[in-house]
Amino acid sequence: MTSSYTGNRQEIQWKNVGSRKLKDTIANGLSYVVLGMMVVILLSIFIYILDSGASHITLTMLITPGNTATGGILNAIVGTWELVGMGLLFSLPPSVLGALYVVNGRSNGTLSLVARLFTDVLTSVPSIVIGLFAFIVLVQRLDMGYSLIAGGLALAVMMLPYLMRIIEISFRNIPKEQIENAYALGADDISVASRIYLPQAKVGMLSGILLAVSIAAGETAQLLYSAGWNNNYATGFLHSGVGYLTYVVWNGINYPTTYSHYLAFVSAMILILSVTGMIAISKYIGRRQ
Amino acid sequence: MKATNRIFNFLTFLMAIVPAVALISIFVFVFQESLPLWKFSGLSFFTTYLWNPGFQYQQPIIVHGILAPPGAQFGLDLFLLGTLSTSALAILIAFPISFLITLNVELYLPAGIKKFTVSMIELFAGIPSVVYGLWGIIVLEPILFRSVEPWMAQHLSFVPGLKGEIYSGAGLIASGIILSFMIIPIVTSVIVNSFDSVPKEVKEGLFSLGATKWEVGKYLTTSYSRASTVGGTLLGLGRALGETMAVLMVSGAVTNILPASFYSATNTMAAAIASLLDSALTDSTRMNLAALAALGVVLMAISLTVSLIGRKIAGRGSLRGYEGD
Numbered sequence: 001m002t003s004s005y006t007g008n009r010q011e012i013q014w015k016n017v018g019s020r021k022l023k024d025t026i027a028n029g030l031s032y033v034v035l036g037m038m039v040v041i042l043l044s045i046f047i048y049i050l051d052s053g054a055s056h057i058t059l060t061m062l063i064t065p066g067n068t069a070t071g072g073i074l075n076a077i078v079g080t081w082e083l084v085g086m087g088l089l090f091s092l093p094p095s096v097l098g099a100l101y102v103v104n105g106r107s108n109g110t111l112s113l114v115a116r117l118f119t120d121v122l123t124s125v126p127s128i129v130i131g132l133f134a135f136i137v138l139v140q141r142l143d144m145g146y147s148l149i150a151g152g153l154a155l156a157v158m159m160l161p162y163l164m165r166i167i168e169i170s171f172r173n174i175p176k177e178q179i180e181n182a183y184a185l186g187a188d189d190i191s192v193a194s195r196i197y198l199p200q201a202k203v204g205m206l207s208g209i210l211l212a213v214s215i216a217a218g219e220t221a222q223l224l225y226s227a228g229w230n231n232n233y234a235t236g237f238l239h240s241g242v243g244y245l246t247y248v249v250w251n252g253i254n255y256p257t258t259y260s261h262y263l264a265f266v267s268a269m270i271l272i273l274s275v276t277g278m279i280a281i282s283k284y285i286g287r288r289q
Numbered sequence: 290m291k292a293t294n295r296i297f298n299f300l301t302f303l304m305a306i307v308p309a310v311a312l313i314s315i316f317v318f319v320f321q322e323s324l325p326l327w328k329f330s331g332l333s334f335f336t337t338y339l340w341n342p343g344f345q346y347q348q349p350i351i352v353h354g355i356l357a358p359p360g361a362q363f364g365l366d367l368f369l370l371g372t373l374s375t376s377a378l379a380i381l382i383a384f385p386i387s388f389l390i391t392l393n394v395e396l397y398l399p400a401g402i403k404k405f406t407v408s409m410i411e412l413f414a415g416i417p418s419v420v421y422g423l424w425g426i427i428v429l430e431p432i433l434f435r436s437v438e439p440w441m442a443q444h445l446s447f448v449p450g451l452k453g454e455i456y457s458g459a460g461l462i463a464s465g466i467i468l469s470f471m472i473i474p475i476v477t478s479v480i481v482n483s484f485d486s487v488p489k490e491v492k493e494g495l496f497s498l499g500a501t502k503w504e505v506g507k508y509l510t511t512s513y514s515r516a517s518t519v520g521g522t523l524l525g526l527g528r529a530l531g532e533t534m535a536v537l538m539v540s541g542a543v544t545n546i547l548p549a550s551f552y553s554a555t556n557t558m559a560a561a562i563a564s565l566l567d568s569a570l571t572d573s574t575r576m577n578l579a580a581l582a583a584l585g586v587v588l589m590a591i592s593l594t595v596s597l598i599g600r601k602i603a604g605r606g607s608l609r610g611y612e613g614d
Contacts, residue, residue, distance in 0.1 A: 031393035097304035124596035126531025218417025
């Protein structure tokens, strides 16, 4: 194609090439500096916590219960898992069923939309407000006392929206044709749910569960006034406080003895390792899906 | 079979509204618990800053028809100021950092390690807040107290608020820094996602017109990704407003003393609820509990509003660019 361009090529002016390139270079450099700075800060937090935890850990800490100033943290380790397990028990069934409702085209669209809006908004409720609610309603009015059930429910309120959203997304990743075929062959909703949705979304659900568990394991504010604390193991589901690792970190570092600081460091190390470990596994299996 | 199917469907519906029920009951019950406070304090709850639990071992007195410990008075201003100032500082720190990180991973960084880098930044969100608090107390506060704040007081004292006595590292600056670490991953991932959703042709077109990478980034942020950028920042703000434990540990958790400068200890609404609830339980009139519930209501209202607006704006983000220009 012959060009009809008749103007003088030299007329095209590249304005301020120098200063534009300079700006780009500055932005380039600055962005690397900032990224590098953040990576260094992240690594330094990790290394500091891991180092100070590892250098003070003893076997007795890990195999005896204690009160954040003396003894060990076994009651807190056990309690953390009990609470998280309880939270999962309360939040997983509603998440799976609720996600089924939202992805199921049968429901009218507005209701699904409203349900999803509330799910989103629930993630923004400050955790201490959930804790306050748990204290007022569960601990006092329903007379559960500081207990595993109250703490588990408080955690479940926080885990529920995360689980529901992630499970919903993994349901949506299932090919639509497969579901339509099943319905065309006469399957009802229950068998579509149990034979297609659940098995197909297994990996995505597992990744969501790990993420929700990792978030719950690092929570403190909801638990302070719902699970309370226990210098020993919880003796029942109700009216018996539960210990948890984040409490040891908080209380231990505020308590003026060296040993209590050691307990706080060791708890922080266990927390950071298990939480980031679970996040990493969750991302890994989530990506493979 | 039809009937079981119907029951099953109804069950899924019931479970889908569990979050809505939870949200509404949290608001209703916490608000209900706060009712005595509104009668007791009225508007002065919003206009004063003194927080006094009263003499809980004396005979309770009746004020405005409500039983309360003598000498009790409740005003949220100090906590509100702390919540707003720490969150504002966190955003001031977090936004430029998130913006530059986004530019870096989207335009400058080799594409192969982009995902890894974003995941790494997201790890900041995975660190439990008590661990941030611990690190803040042991590492950050001494650095601020010994080096950073004295330097600022000496060299930046012409800036209002940066002149004053330094008592400890705990306070507004430490809280703002820690909070910014917690929200950088949120803001960054929202902006990165919106950059990813820009059609490839737009970026390529800009480059072929001779735009530098910085100009492409600047253009995309102010056009295609503008809504996501604002929305993501608001989502981060919503998170910062409600953060409890880390701020409780590094803010100094002061009551009744208004901050004199940026170096003073502060307190936030969330941290105040966590730290004052224990002693509020010894109040037989439950007025202290009502006051904390009122703090909770205000905190929830603010943080839900901010997050909702953020979500609304960020949700529109991907459409924005096609309407404009």
